[in-house]
Amino acid sequence: MRTMAETLADYPFFAGLDDEAMALVAGCATNVHLAADEFLFREGEPAERFFLVRQGRVALELHAPGQGRVVLDTADDGDVVGWSWLVPPYRWFTDARAVVPTSATAIDGACLRGKCDQDPVLGYQLLQRVAVVMYARLQAARVRMLDLYAAPGGSRV
Template identity: 65%
Template sequence: MSPAQTIEQYLPSHPFFAGLDDEAIALVTGCAVNAHFRPGQHLFREGEPADTFFVVRSGRVAIQMRLPTQAAVLDTAREGDVVGWSWLVPPYRWTFDAVATEETSVVSIDGACLRGKCETDPALGYALLQRVVQVMSTRLHSARVRLLDLYGSRP
């Protein structure tokens, strides 16, 4: 992806948004801004209000779960990945932490803004829900594999 590429140019070609018509893309981009995170900076923390989701343009983001003694990395999001589904699922609270592990640029999409647009356009809401469920399924599978890797061989 070219760094000079605008959100309006980037999102229509992104797989997550594939198949959405121009009007739907315009609604999404109306809720989107570019953002940048430094290594170690949180995109979000477990338990906090979930009011955004992210499309990683460059960099890496660790999706992690807090444990009593440490954080367990459940998955790593890379360029092109979508991070965050809690913006669409009540009570709209993050269920994991997300931390940039290197310089990371994202498209940050305001979830409250987009939820409002989905309320007035149920077809958009359904289309986004289908895509978010796919992200959830992929992320949960990765987390399961990672947890089995971490704890599966212990007695």
């Protein structure tokens, strides 16, 4: 049977962390399995955990008046779901729903924040990784705001 540290090592998010750091993170991690359409979390709930998708697909959704439920983004194998555990007031900004049966690793946010407080080097290493995820999501959101595939403006022939 594989240890949690070995499972975590499969995720690109943790690439480069040494064994000691992996052991610390593993102490805050559990494996979870979700049925299709089961929610990982709901908007406004306390953000106590974040998730790494081992296999499956998770949709981040919001309800927009007049539009109904809208999928903002999806996370697939190896992707990270959620950073609200890291930023006060530690509440989820969206819903997260398993689109298909999904296996994931859940990391206890309070547990990990505590370990980062005690070990700033670990905290910095993790923040670097979270920053990469946030940067990619922010860039993608900005580009999608352009609505590139909509009918072109300007000279329409």
